[in-house]
Amino acid sequence: MLIFRSNNTEVPYNLNDVKTTMSKLCVVSGGSRGIGRAVSRLLAERGYRVAVVSRNLEAAQATVVSLDGADHIAFSCDVSRGEEVQKTFEAIKKACGNISYLVNAAGINRDGLLLRTRPEDMLTVLQTNLIGSMLTCKAALRSMLYTQGGAIVNIGSVVGSKGNAGQSVYSASKAGLEGFTRSLAKEVALRNIRVNLLAPGFIRTDMTAEVTEAEAVRAVPLGRFGEPEDVAQAALFLLESPYVTGQVLVVDGGLQLSL
Numbered sequence: 219m220l221i222f223r224s225n226n227t228e229v230p231y232n233l234n235d236v237k238t239t240m241s242k243l244c245v246v247s248g249g250s251r252g253i254g255r256a257v258s259r260l261l262a263e264r265g266y267r268v269a270v271v272s273r274n275l276e277a278a279q280a281t282v283v284s285l286d287g288a289d290h291i292a293f294s295c296d297v298s299r300g301e302e303v304q305k306t307f308e309a310i311k312k313a314c315g316n317i318s319y320l321v322n323a324a325g326i327n328r329d330g331l332l333l334r335t336r337p338e339d340m341l342t343v344l345q346t347n348l349i350g351s352m353l354t355c356k357a358a359l360r361s362m363l364y365t366q367g368g369a370i371v372n373i374g375s376v377v378g379s380k381g382n383a384g385q386s387v388y389s390a391s392k393a394g395l396e397g398f399t400r401s402l403a404k405e406v407a408l409r410n411i412r413v414n415l416l417a418p419g420f421i422r423t424d425m426t427a428e429v430t431e432a433e434a435v436r437a438v439p440l441g442r443f444g445e446p447e448d449v450a451q452a453a454l455f456l457l458e459s460p461y462v463t464g465q466v467l468v469v470d471g472g473l474q475l476s477l
């Protein structure tokens with residue numbers, strides 16, 4: 219596993235000598251691009267320390283370099299791999315201290331009709347979007363239980379509840395994430411840990427590169443594509459709202475109203 223700190227130094231796995239500060243630490247999975255990058259930027263602007271996680275270390279480093287302030291950190295980790303997630307979260311804790319916040323934005327799609335979807339693609343989507351979020355939640359919870367508090371935001375999708383032809387596997391992963399979020403919220407509420415889910419509609423990122431502006435304008439009552447920053451604002455709201463847990467917040471410009 220490789221990591222990178224915002225002062226441009228690469229450091230090995232053993233991080234005992236790294237100093238930590240007391241500001242809020244948020245791990246953002248999928249923080250290298252799209253929605254996760256926008257979340258990382260907003261949190262850094264608001265005084266959080268951010269640990270950016272993605273498979274591609276260079277892309278995660280680029281996000282860290284672009285963040286306001288110091289003490290942000292980048293990790294390469296494939297969230298679908300249990301052992302890698304555990305080691306990464308241990309390394310984050312060693313480098314930065316206890317983890318109070320987690321935003322799970324790592325996700326992939328392999329869209330297509332079910333009849334044309336290969337079993338290995340089904341597994342990859344479920345393993346990344348659903349199991350990956352479970353693994354990171356589990357790893358972060360160890361730290362949150364220790365400090366007796368925290369907040370998690372999982373990124374689902376409007377198709378998790380509404381469904382969409384050509385996205386059966388992807389929407390199953392997001393529907394699963396909704397059920398997981400509600401159940402986990404109940405499990406950890408008395409430990410002062412909140413767990414919520416954001417359900418975005420069309421957001422302009424690499425994942426929606428094939429959706430045209432005209433399609434989005436036609437489908438969305440607010441008449442525009444969502445920007446990653448629109449989702450980031452909602453993530454911040456959920457992280458910072460002390461009496462909100464087990465909820466699904468839809469961020470879709472009204473798209474769901476017409477589905």
Ligand code: NDP
Pocket residue numbers: 247248249250251252253254271272273274275277295296297298322323324325326346347350373374375376417418419420421422423424425426
């Ligand atoms: P992008 O494709 O722009 O970014 C995906 C991010 O996830 C990247 O940082 C990528 O980095 C990371 N990632 C993917 N697989 C893994 C993995 N196995 N381990 C670690 N990191 C991984 O997608 P978006 O920003 O659009 O999507 C973010 C989340 O929002 C996803 O969960 C997506 O399903 C959801 N969403 C997006 C919508 C949209 O319209 N864009 C709508 C509804 C939901 P790397 O490749 O380096 O690992």
